[in-house]
Amino acid sequence: MKSIGPVRKKIPKLPDVKKRAIKLSENVIKKTQKANRFFLAVGEINLFFWYTVKASFSRDFEFKEFLRQCYLVGNKTLPLITITGVVIGLVLTIQARPVLAEFGAVSLLPGMVALSIIREMGPVxxxxxxxxxxxxxxxxxxGSMKVTEQIDAMEVSSTNPIRFLVVPRVMAATLMIPILxxxxxxxxxxGSWAGANIKGEVNxxxxxxxxxSAVGFMDLFPAVIKTFFFGAAIGFIGCYKGFTAGRGTESVGKAANESVVVASLLVILIDLVAVQITDMLL
Amino acid sequence: MKSKIKIASPAGSATLSPEQVIEIHNLKIGFGDVPVLRDLSVQLFEKENLVILGKSGSGKSVLIKCIVRLLNPDSGTINVLGENVNKLNDRDLAKLRMKIGFLFQSGALYDSMTIKENLEFPLKRIKKNLSQKEMDEKIAETLENVGLSDTLNKMPSELSGGMRKRASLARTIVVDPMIMLYDEPTTGLDPVTSDEISSLINDVQKKYDTSSIIITHDIECARATADRMIMLKDGEVYLEGSLDEFEKSPDELIQSFFKPKKK
Structure with a gap:
């Protein structure tokens, strides 16, 4: 028969304590390495930003490359923007019309749609x-230029690759996206007018x-200004991710993918800040 | 373990000018915890072809990338044409790089440009005082020298591997460099095209009076081009000498490169 004595807390044996200490120190090292990598990445992106700004004001601006990039940015996205623009107007009108009709406010439809397109839907x-x-x-x-050593070749032939590759692309995106x-x-x-025409003729x-008549200067102005920031962010992130791609071919796909994710996130964040600033000004 | 063999005096030095164009002292570089070059010291003399042999991963390409500061060494000094590469500011480094030609392993031709534009790119930036007519003449002459006169308006994707290498060589020599750095110039080419590239390397040296470092593990290319040879192993100089000394070396590693493989 077992005797019932006072309950004793189990004290870990010495090897257990050693193991736990090793595990704890490994965890600390892992966390420190993660923090290190984060701060290194922040430093790297800041340095890249600084080099880009510095190269933007250099005397030898690559104007021909800038024009080529403007053409590419505009030409690449024009068909997509055309379809999307028309569809946004059309969908907004078709969805808003029955609600407005319920309140007898169909006459407000053009103004409402124009405001939502100009202030938010169009830019974002x-x-x-x-x-x-x-x-x-x-x-x-x-990224593929990096993998195939073309960026290195440019650097070796005394050309600043940031000035030739990054600055024209960032500037082209900054200028072309507001136009788009x-x-x-x-x-x-x-598209909204076309949508309104589905149920009866509208002049x-x-x-x-x-x-x-519903759109004022303070609706249009902040909306246009924020698109310059959208453009700069998209161009900068695309170039940064490509420029810092790894050496293998898989890093090209990774660079493209990360460019889209980070740039999209930045667009949403810039929009949030822009809306807050506009709200404070109005 | 085999001991390192070092032959101090460069073979053929009697026919070479003693003036050094590149002098590397105690170069050390590593990636993470892995050392790539350990205490490496190498000299390149005027108008000589120095072949650097070694297995993959021995640090050959890293060495020439350090020379043009595409990579920064952990310690050691690199003097190129009397300038300490690691202490140069961006402007002076750009000036120095104008005197160095670098032929990349992949060719590194700019995909989005025609062959003519590829050659025009460094020419416009380095030889700024040339008129368009002079530039066109220079490009045509250089392409003729590498046997690619009819590719002027072709895109790099339209050329074969050997033609791309030659076009890349043309882009490098069009600016009249004083030093040429070849990173595995014959890799991925058939034996006939490899021979053509090797003779082109010799032609370039004669015509443009260049001093060259040729990184390779292609022994035929080494035989055709070398004035002096260095074998790298684990980031260190394993053997330095003439082609003849390499051929006669009893060392196993050296012989594994030079002796024909048994079938």
């Missing part, structure tokens, strides 16, 4: 499409004048 949807199309393109192109957004806005309003001039 266009920027997200560009993040997918342009950002991934830049990430993959520069304005184009998408216009097509969105046109085009009347629709447009009603749409624009």
């Amino acid at each position: 949807v266009t920027a997200l499409i560009c993040a997918g199309k342009i950002g991934s393109g830049m990430g993959a192109e520069l 957004v304005l184009y998408a806005d216009a097509l969105g309003i046109l 085009f001039v009347l629709f447009i004048s009603q749409a624009f």
Whole structure:
């Protein structure tokens, strides 16, 4: 028969304590390495940003390459933006019309659609499409240039690759995305008119004048300004991910993928900040 | 374990000018915890072809990338044409790089440009005072020298591997470099094209009076081009000498490169 004595807490044996200490120190090292990698990545992206800014103000601006990139950015995304712009306007109108009709406010439809397209839908949807199309393109192109040593070849032939490859791309994206957004806005309003026409004839001039009478300068101005930041972020992230791609071919796909993810996230964050600032100003 | 054999005086030095164009002292570089080059010291003399042999992973390519500062060494000094490469600022480094030609293993031709634009790219940036007509003439002449006159408006993707290597060589020599660095120039080519590239390396040296470092593990290329040879093993100089000394060496590692393989 077992005797019932006082309950004793089990004290770990010495080898157990040693094992636990080793495990704990391994965990600490792993955490420190993770933190190290994070801070290194932050430092690297800041340095890349600084080099890009510095190279942007250099005397030997690659104007021909900048024009080529403007053409590529615009040309690559134009068909996609055209379809998306029209569809946004169309969908917004078809969905909003029955609700407005319920309150007897169908006459507010052009203004409401124009406002939502110009202030939010047009810039954000266009920027997200560009993040997918342009950002991934830049990430993959520069990534494959890195893998095939073309960037090294450029550096060895006394050309600053950031000045030749990064600056024209970032500037082209910064300039072209606002233009694409304005184009998408216009097509969105046109799509909205087409949507309104599905249920009865709506006069085009009347629709447009009603749409624009609802839009003020402070609706258009902040919306356009934020698109410059969208463009710069998309161009910069695409180039950074391509430039810092690894040596293997799989890193090209990884660079393209990460460009899209990070650029899209940045677009949403910039939009959030822009909306807050606009709200404070109004 | 085999002892290291070192032959101090470079073979053929009587026919070479004693002036050093590259002098590397105690070079050390590693990636993470893995050392790649350990205390390496190498010299390149004027107008000589120095062949650096070694197995894959022995640090050959890392060495020439350190010379043009594509990689920064952990310690040691690299003097190129009297300049300490590691202490140069960006502007001076760019000036020095104008005097160095680098032929990459992959060729590294710019995919989005035609062959003419590929040659024009360094020419416009290095020889800024040339007119368009002079540039066109220089490009045509250089392409003719490498036997690619009819590829002027072709894209790199339209060329074969050997033609791409030659086009890449043309892009390197079009700016009249003083030093040529070849990173495995014959890798991936058939024996006939490899021979053509080896003779081109010799032609370039004669025509442009260059001093060259040729990184290779192709023994035929080494035989055709070497004035002096260095064997690297585990990031250190294993043997330094003339082609003849290498051929006659009883060392197993050396012989594994030079003796024909039994079938």
